[in-house]
Amino acid sequence: MKPKPSLRRWGVAIAATTATAVGTGAFIQAVHADPPPPTIEICCVDADVHGADLVSEHGEHVTLTNTGTDTVSVGGFYLVDAASNRLDIGSGYVIPPGGELRVYTGPGTNATTRYYNGRTSNVLNNDGDTLWLYTADDDLVHQYEYTGTW
Ligand SMILES: [Ca+2]
Ligand SMILES: [Ca+2]
Numbered sequence: 001m002k003p004k005p006s007l008r009r010w011g012v013a014i015a016a017t018t019a020t021a022v023g024t025g026a027f028i029q030a031v032h033a034d035p036p037p038p039t040i041e042i043c044c045v046d047a048d049v050h051g052a053d054l055v056s057e058h059g060e061h062v063t064l065t066n067t068g069t070d071t072v073s074v075g076g077f078y079l080v081d082a083a084s085n086r087l088d089i090g091s092g093y094v095i096p097p098g099g100e101l102r103v104y105t106g107p108g109t110n111a112t113t114r115y116y117n118g119r120t121s122n123v124l125n126n127d128g129d130t131l132w133l134y135t136a137d138d139d140l141v142h143q144y145e146y147t148g149t150w
Contacts, residue, residue: 037139037141038068038072038074038135038141039066039067039068039069039070039072040064040065040066040067040072040074040077040095040133040141040142041064041065041067041133041141041142041144042062042063042064042079042131042133042142042143042144043063043064043065043100044062044063045061045062045063045124045129045131045144045146046060046061046062046063046124047060047124047125047126047129047146048060048124048126048148049061053105053106053122053124053126054105054106054107054119054120054121054122055106056106056107056108057107057108057109058108059104059105059106059107059108060104060105060106060122060123060124061102061103061104061105061124062079062087062102062103062124062131063100063101063102063103064095064100064101064102064103064133065095065098065099065100066095066096066097066098066099066100068097069097070097071094071095071096071097072094072095073093073094074089074093074094074095074101075089075090075091075092075093075094075136076088076089076091076135076136077089077093077133077134077135077136077141078133078134078136079103079131079132079133079134080131080132080134081123081124081125081129081130081131081132082129082130085123087103087105087117087119087123088115088117089101089103089115090110090115093115099113100113101113101114101115102114102115103115103117104116104117105117105119105122105123105124106118106119106120126148127147127148128145128146128147128148129145129146130143130144130145130146131143131144131145131146132144
């Protein structure tokens, strides 16, 4: 049995609204909802690149995209797979609207749209895996499942 990471989901806030008529006016009280989850999704997984999957610069990687209209800070976000392997995202990374960030398992030169974990063993199973994306505060952002490409 592979241990599953805990699926802590974003709380769904119930906006309770009470209206009290006072004379001719009315007061509306609303409970503030939790902030919405970040608009970051796991777009695609390149688990089996041409040749060795940990080749420098161009190895196996996960691509994250920002589907929203605001830049999102993703420093400290991390990915976990079904075997509890973890891929981190370095501090200070942001993804602008419509932009993407590639998170590599192996070594390479970090750049604005590429972050390398410098690991020495494969994480992304070539025959399929499930990935969970978490914020730095361990809140689940997105789940992504893929199968082998053959
Ligand atoms: Ca792989
Ligand atoms: Ca390969």
